[in-house]
Amino acid sequence: LNISRTIHKKARYIVLIDNSSSAGLKENGDAVRNIISGIKDLERECVVEYYTFSNAVQQKAPADTLDFSGEGTDISGALRDVLQQADGDTPESIILVSDGIYNVGENPVTFAQESPVPIFTIGIGDTSQQRDIVIIKIISNSAAYMGKNIDAGVMIRNNGFSGGKTTMTLSRGDEVIETRIIELPSSMREKNFEISFTADREGMNEYTVSLLPLSDELIVENNRKSFYVRVLKNKIRVFVLGGMADPDYSFLVRSLSRSDKVELTTFVEKKDGSFYSDAGGVFPKKIEDADAAFFVFYPAEYSPVRYFDMLKSSIEKSNIPVCVITGKSALPKTVQFLSGLIPSEFKTASSSESYFRLTDTGIEHHIMRIAETNADNLILWKTVPPFYFSGGYLLPKGESRVLAFIDNNIDTAVPFIICSPRGKRRYTIVNGYGLWRWDLLLNGESGDIYGTFINNIVSWLTDKEDEKRVSVFTDREVYRSGEEVLINAQVYDDNYAPLDNARVKVSITGDDVVLERVLTGSGGGTYEGRIDVIEPGRYTYRGEVSYYDRNIGDDKGEFYIGAFSIEMLETRARYDILKQMAYVSGGGFYTPLSIKEMFKNLSHQEKEITKETEIELYNKWVLMVIVIILLSTEWFVRKRLGML
Secondary structure, three states, rough: EEEEEEEEOEEEEEEEEOOOOOHOOHHHHHHHHHHHHHHHHHHHEEEEEEEEEOOOOEOHHHHHHHHOOOOOOOOOHHHHHHHOOOOOOOEEEEEEEEEOOOOOOOOOOHHHHOOOEEEEEEOOOOOOOEEEEEEEEEEEEEEEEEOOEEEEEEEEEEEOOOOOEEEEEEOOEEEEEEEEEEOOOOEEEEEEEEEEEEEEOOOOEEEEEEEEEOOOOOOOHHHEEEEEEEOOOOEEEEEEEEEOOOHHHHEEEHHOOOOOEEEEEEEEEOOOOOOEEOOOOOOHHHHHHEEEEEEEEOOOOOOOOHHHHHHHHHEEEEHOOEEEEOOOHHHHHHHHHOOOOEEEEEEEOOOOOEEEEEHHHHHHHHHHHHHOOOHHHHHHHOOOEEEEEEOEEEEEEOOOOEEEEEOOOOOOOOEOOOOEEOOOOEEEEEEEEEEHHHHHOOOOOOOOOOHHHHHHHHHHHHHHHHOEEEEEOOOOEEEEEEHHHHHHEEOOOOOOOOOOOEEEEEEEEEOOOOEEEOOOOEOOEEEEEOOOOOOOOOEHHHHHHHHOOHHHHHEEEEEEEEEEEHHHOOOOOOOHHHHHHHHHHHOOOOHHHHHHHHHHOOOOOOEEEEEEEEEHHOOOOOHHHHHHHHHHHHHHOOOOOOOO
């Protein structure tokens, strides 16, 4: 049984209104409200749905709630979202009210080309160049050491002023660090100004550069911009002890001395048991202050055993991570020296000039990471010249991680580079010598492979974060106002294996903000979540992790949101964007004075929608019986009346 019916449906339009900060400049806000009042005439004959947007879309009563406070403008994202929310009920067209300025997402013209409906655009704002000076960006190091200079570049753009001068001030809170008079670039040009100051306060420091406003300047909010620098109290203190004067020792010390993050203390043993040293103090007391220690071919054959216990005591007392490069060491003595620190055994194999092959663990490990991708990592390591293997090597007892095996076509399981497992005292063992050739013979052809490798060992040895079972962190420490904050977490079980299906709850606290997010698992013990735009300032976060009824651990940190708004970078309305969007989508461009003309081009006719319903009578026996009775009655009546 087929039943058809016709439904009359009013034409439906979506009105998308820009609620970003730039759209509210000057008298734009009043113009938008007048446009909305005019569009309401459409509601007599059509269905009109209102949405506002900046960096995201919201459905609300726009005339009452527009505040033009949105940070970031994503026009293409807003169009995409409202069409997805239509859920098959496609509107006749979209009416976009905007200044055409976008600073988030893709070019809206590109999206408009693929739009399934026409886009009618109504331009607001002033297309003439506004008189304004803007701090475009500040480039500086994100970290510096106490007492060192911090250099920064301040990029300033002049819009509409014919040159001139103004005052630039660098401050930290209420403290003025520097004030100077600067010569502005010519109109519509940009100029970089260098500033330099001393890092004198440990921790995260917020610095602000501000420009004295000029007369008749459009907005002054973009005359200020903040940047953050973390000032570190100390460098990483590295203790290096060589069993003999040798190129491996010399190249290691030279590589470490190139880093401005490392403070070196070096000793080289003489054959009489005394030491050459670049530092004052009595050996081995200097090791107690170290963050990491390198032992290069130590102990040698002539090394006095009396120093072993003193060195080990200092290492254990201060929990100092160590790297042991064996090569030409007296290995039986090395086993004796390392007993209690790295329980090991002395093994032998065939001596040779050798290459090495990375293990699956080594490819991913920080120590061996000299390129961004695994493929590039393997390619670069294959460019290094061979090293030498003396025939003896150290093999730690118990659990360890082999990052690379010696590949000499003779012995198949001789470990070249070994490191400690998670949760244990950190150590690295290198069973070979002649690594200095990686620096000398490559001579920078494939980048500083040797230097990167040595610095990787230092950073891995001194990285305490990697030992934690719970690590919660943001993708950056400093954000611009309007940017989305991404929070990540890494969770491990008791055996330091990645733990999935945990509950990771993160609490974020600011001056007037308290937020909570439960992060979503993404596999491999990793979790992530996002925070929408929040006010500029300092925020702390704390992540708490549980697994069913067990508490796994927690972690905390902080991030900063700068006060500068990306909405203030561009203030001139982009009617050219709006016109292109209208043209490629089959719509039209209008101004607030011509919206009545737009109404004439919109279809107000109701749609006739025919819906057919097919009823399968054999599946509905009651209805089928009724129909049969009715048909039988009709036949009987017709028969009695002689109509058949």
